Amino acid sequence: MKETDDYRLYLKEKFDGIHVLMNARFENVEDKLDGILVEAKRTNSRVTHLEDDVNALNKKLILHPVECSKAKEIDALKEDLIEYKFIKKYPKAAAGLFLVFLAGFALSVISVIQNFKTNTKSDRIIEQTELVEEIIK
Numbered sequence: 001m002k003e004t005d006d007y008r009l010y011l012k013e014k015f016d017g018i019h020v021l022m023n024a025r026f027e028n029v030e031d032k033l034d035g036i037l038v039e040a041k042r043t044n045s046r047v048t049h050l051e052d053d054v055n056a057l058n059k060k061l062i063l064h065p066v067e068c069s070k071a072k073e074i075d076a077l078k079e080d081l082i083e084y085k086f087i088k089k090y091p092k093a094a095a096g097l098f099l100v101f102l103a104g105f106a107l108s109v110i111s112v113i114q115n116f117k118t119n120t121k122s123d124r125i126i127e128q129t130e131l132v133e134e135i136i137k
Contacts, residue, residue, distance in 0.1 A: 068074070087094040
């Protein structure tokens with residue numbers, strides 16, 4: 001306390017600067033909040049437009065199988081992929097089926113080869129019998 005007994009003047013002198021500083025800071029904060037509010041409104045507007053676009057696309061997507069000219073072909077392709085989905089879902093069963101098919105193929109090849117060999121043997125036998133018959137005559 002300086003040479004006066006009036007505390008109000010003393011306090012006013014000390015706190016006048018703080019009051020001005022606080023007002024300036026509050027105004028700065030209010031300006032920033034106003035800017036944030038403007039950006040939030042702009043962003044909300046953009047989001048609303050995007051949500052409207054998404055809703056419109058979802059409605060079109062729901063109607064797509066009905067309106068699509070290729071829907072029948074897509075369904076046919078899905079039916080064709082059932083076997084591939086089975087192979088992907090059950091690889092051991094698919095491998096077993098493949099081995100059974102491979103064994104059947106191998107057996108059929110072996111039987112064709114043996115049949116070919118027996119046919120050539122029977123052809124030789126027939127030729128030899130014809131030769132013997134010619135000699136006998």
